Amino acid sequence: MAVLYPSQEWCDAWKDAMNNSEAVRENGKNWGADFNGNFVFEIAPGGGLDKTTYLYLEAKAGLCSVARVVDSPIGLDPGFHVTGDYPAFKNVVRGDKDFIEGVVRGLFKVKGDMSKIMRNAKFVRAVANSFTLFEATYLGE
Amino acid sequence: MPTIDDFVRPKEWVSDFVADLGKSLRRWGEERYMPVRLQVDEDWQEHKIIGPLLKEVLVDLGLNAAFFPAEAGGTEMPDPMTMCCVIVEELARIDSGFATSCICSIWGFIPALLKPHRNMELCMEFGPKFCGDKLYMGCHAMTEPSSGADVENFGRMRGKTIQTTATADGDHWIINGHKIWPTNSGTVADLYTVVCTTKKGSTDPNDFALVMVPADTEGVSTGNPYQKCGMSADMNTDIWFDHVKVPKRYRLHGPGDDLKYWKRAIAMGNVGSAAMAIGVMKNVYEIIKKWTTERVIAGKPLKEHSICADMLSEIAMLIESTSAWMWQYAREMDRPDIYGWEPWDERFVLKSRGLALHANNAVERACSRAMDFMGSYGYAREFGIEKHWRDQKVIGLWMGGKGLKTLENARYWYDLETL
Secondary structure, three states: OOEEEOOHHHHHHHHHHHHOOHHHHHHOOOOOOOOOOOEEEEEEOEOOEOOOEEEEEEEEOOEEEEEEEEOOOOOOOOOEEEEEEHHHHHHHHHOOOOHHHHHHOOOOEEEOOHHHHHHOHHHHHHHHHHHHHOOEEEOOO | OOOHHHOOOOOOOOOHHHHHHHHHHHHHHHHHHHHHHHHHHHHOOOOOOHHHHHHHHHHHOOHHHOOOOHHHOOOOOOOHHHHHHHHHHHHHHHOHHHHHHHHHHHHOOHHHHOOOOOOHHHHHHHHHHHOOOOOOOEEEEOOEOOEOHHHHOHHHHOOOOOOOEEEEEOOEEEEEEEEEOOOOOOOOOOEEEEEEEOOOOOOOHHHEEEEEEEOOOOOEEEOOOOOOOOOOOOOOOEEEEEEEEEEHHHEOOOOOHHHHHHHHHHHHHHHHHHHHHHHHHHHHHHHHHHHHHHOEEOOEEHHHOHHHHHHHHHHHHHHHHHHHHHHHHHHHHHOHHHHOOOOOOHHHHHHHHHHHHHHHHHHHHHHHHHHHHHOHHHHOHHHOHHHHHHHHHHHHHOOOHHHHHHHHHHHHHHOOOOO
16 A cells, blocks of 8 residues: 655655665665664655655664654754755655765755765665655655 | 865855765875875885775775766766866875875776766676775776877877787787886786777777776786885886787777777866866965964064965965866766767867866966975975975876877867877
């Protein structure tokens, strides 16, 4: 059954998809080993999303332990904070746009150690590709 | 108070990610390279200090994998020229020889690596090695004992001076020849991209060939490193290819296309040289700014004396002008959809020689003038300028030297027919 992006149901499906993905597991062996590999995704309104939405992801050693919608990033301690608007995130979740290309081209702002993303690009891509392993619906459509 | 980050850098073209990657390299350089920078000059033969540092940047920070396809384990970064300019600037600020070694690791592979002329088969064969956990380095073997500029001067010499040959033998190429001076030769390279001809003396562009040769192939041998005036982190030796046999598929493309896409690598070398000069000039700016602020002459800081302000002004202008020019050309290379010509267009090779020449002259002038105002401190190693002064001369002598850069730039702008 398709789940709405973004929502807690979508986060639950994403967590399952990541933890069942051999590509995520294999390429993420070193992720978060000696650094904070957790993410906050800040989705700015637009394209059907009417308010800023935050998703929080905890990932280490190729496994996702937490994926949830949060009211704000206050109190969280992510290693990476990714900001973009809803249409840009939607394109990545759909598989229409490469996440790393979006970061390099400035569609997403990333705060965090860029060299870790460079070094673990295969893992980052595998996480992004796991979006396409389950069906989603989107706001504004 | 302005810093080196206030010099021209168009934020609409250089994303925060790429800029922050540059800052990561800067932090790495300050923490890991600066404490040993003075020792690097003595490490020119064995690379005992340099080798581990290359691994830290190319493997641990992921730069070797930056442009390889995801399927081969790479990061597949877009806008390669912009990314290269940021990387090279930051590393050259620390040590231009080290920057040279880093960026030249993939330079020879460019014709097979970048879209739309990527050779996926070769990327899948060699990509996992470049993108793996062990250091794997490339070397672009172009220059020969009798000529370097002549090899690059394809518009007039048309490859007729290339002595290194690739002879077809069934399913293999047999490579014979002698190269000299390429970056990352000697004990550094794991993989050579060898500039060859399939017919000695030929001016037919179809006879120009680029062939990959793993460094451990039977028949490949290298000489001892040359001790240069600078750029000790860049190892340069002779390389001999004595009946070296490699699979046919190791030719990057084929007749005509090898030369066509090699021109992109040459144009990138020109623009990258400018980035290198800018990185050096930015460190010179930092050093001379501090020096002229702290040095008090006749009751006031040296920078408050008008003759000194003349020098300081000139250095700032050299950095600004070279930066503006470089970013424009980087943008043109990355966005053929806007500018209308492909990054391997011969016209771009020619006009980017002008940028490289300007950058060579600018960094030479900046280093020399800064030294003038530091006096004896300028030629003492501890104060940082004399290393850049020695290193920058090498930047000016490569990519055909000032002669070829002058001719090809004039050829482009003035439609020269005989030069």
